[in-house]
Amino acid sequence: MQLYLPIAEIPVNIFVIFGMGGAVGFLSGLFGIGGGFLLTPLLIFSGIPPAVSVATVTTQVVASSASAVITYWRRKAIDLKLASILLAGGIFGSFLGVILFDVLQEVGQLDLVISLSYVTFLGAIGGLMLVESVRAIRRRKAGAPPRARKPGQHNWIHGLPLKVRFRRSKLYVSVIPVITLGAIIGFLGTVLGIGGGFMMVPALIYLLRVPTSIVIGTSLFQILFTMAAATIFHAMGTKTVDIVLAMTLMVGGVIGAQFGARMGQNLRGDQLRLLLALLVLGVGLRFAVDLLLIPDDLYSIAIRKGAGS
Numbered sequence: 632m633q634l635y636l637p638i639a640e641i642p643v644n645i646f647v648i649f650g651m652g653g654a655v656g657f658l659s660g661l662f663g664i665g666g667g668f669l670l671t672p673l674l675i676f677s678g679i680p681p682a683v684s685v686a687t688v689t690t691q692v693v694a695s696s697a698s699a700v701i702t703y704w705r706r707k708a709i710d711l712k713l714a715s716i717l718l719a720g721g722i723f724g725s726f727l728g729v730i731l732f733d734v735l736q737e738v739g740q741l742d743l744v745i746s747l748s749y750v751t752f753l754g755a756i757g758g759l760m761l762v763e764s765v766r767a768i769r770r771r772k773a774g775a776p777p778r779a780r781k782p783g784q785h786n787w788i789h790g791l792p793l794k795v796r797f798r799r800s801k802l803y804v805s806v807i808p809v810i811t812l813g814a815i816i817g818f819l820g821t822v823l824g825i826g827g828g829f830m831m832v833p834a835l836i837y838l839l840r841v842p843t844s845i846v847i848g849t850s851l852f853q854i855l856f857t858m859a860a861a862t863i864f865h866a867m868g869t870k871t872v873d874i875v876l877a878m879t880l881m882v883g884g885v886i887g888a889q890f891g892a893r894m895g896q897n898l899r900g901d902q903l904r905l906l907l908a909l910l911v912l913g914v915g916l917r918f919a920v921d922l923l924l925i926p927d928d929l930y931s932i933a934i935r936k937g938a939g940s
Contacts, residue, residue, distance in 0.1 A: 638873035639683040645879060647677065652691070652883025657891035658910070667692045670880065671823065672749060672914050681745045682736055683873050685823060686865035689858045690877040691884060692820070696855040703848025710799035710845050714852040716806055717831075720813025721857030727814075728821025729864040736869060746918050748823055753915030756830070760908035768905065800841045800849075808838065813853060820854075821861040 634645040655670040667688045674684035703709050735741040796803045816831055831850040835841040841849065866872045 634875065634879065636679070636683075636873050636876050638687075638871060639679050639876065641678065643677070643679070643876075648876065648879045649883040651677070652880035653887035654883075655691075655880075656884030656887025658887075658907075667820070668749075668753065668823070669910070669914060672918065674876075675745075676917065679876070680871075681742045682732075682869065682871045683876070685732070685745065685821075686862075686869060686871035687873045687877050687880070689820065689862045689865060690872060690874075691880050692858040693855060693862060694881045694884070696851050696858065700848070700851050700855050703851060706848070708845055708848040709852050710797055710841070710849045711852075712795075713797045713800055713802070713809065713841070713845075714849045716795070716809045717813035717816075717849070717853040718856050720810035721817035721820075721853055722860045723810075724814035724817030724819075725821045725857055725861040725864055728818040728861070729868050731818075732822055732865075733869055745823065750915050750918045752819075752823070753911050753918070757908050757911035757915055761905070761912065764905035764908055800845050802839065802841065804839055812838075813857070816854070817857045817861065820858055821864065 632645045633642045634648065635642050651670065651673050655673065658669060670691060671681075671684050671688045674688070675681050700709070732741065735744050793805050793807055794803055795806050795809075812831070812834055819830075831854065832846050835846045835850060862872060
């Protein structure tokens, strides 16, 4: 069954798109990630223009984050003060991301920049995760206890000025790294169509020393509103959000996440990280191959933005 996407201006098989949403939803439930960094490449590989893929996936991230935020809100596992400062930086980063997105689209280099960014980004993240997960598995098999962080251990970030007290997280740190982290996540989310939770969570734990019980809910709260802002910016600025595509992905994602969450309970944490690392590296490798291979069509025709007005 064919489904016409009005913004992408191409017909697609509704079952393929629904299956993509379901598959990424399954992985989101399995690994506890937003899935935007996987869904965007899948859409691009299926022939949907990168600009539409990136902008539309932000709506998927919003939908997947919203229900989780409600759960953590009820558990009182969100530091609203910390999340608000992260959000302020995230909205600013999203605004800058849309400006860059629009400029790259104008000069015709958006597709290349997205592909190169994914190769670099996924290769680095996947490589680090692979090394860490393999070491964890080896330590477990050798019977060594897991490495624990010593209470009260600080790093150079805690010596920065403009400190603010976050009572829920029991922190007293500078707002500079908090705002910077939020801005980076918002910027990358807007340009690459990723929620950034798989970067935000480790940064909050290892850099800012936020308690693990507060991290996930706070991260999701920031991502929810940052990606909502990115969706609005894209809809008003670049006009590349395809609501038909978004709704199809959302329905599949919700169903797939339920199955993924159930299966994830049967696997160890180090095994999950290893599988996710291999998946991330595989997607990055696919982008690299596409960049190196000679395309079937050496030339393409596109209408420049603002042409004919």
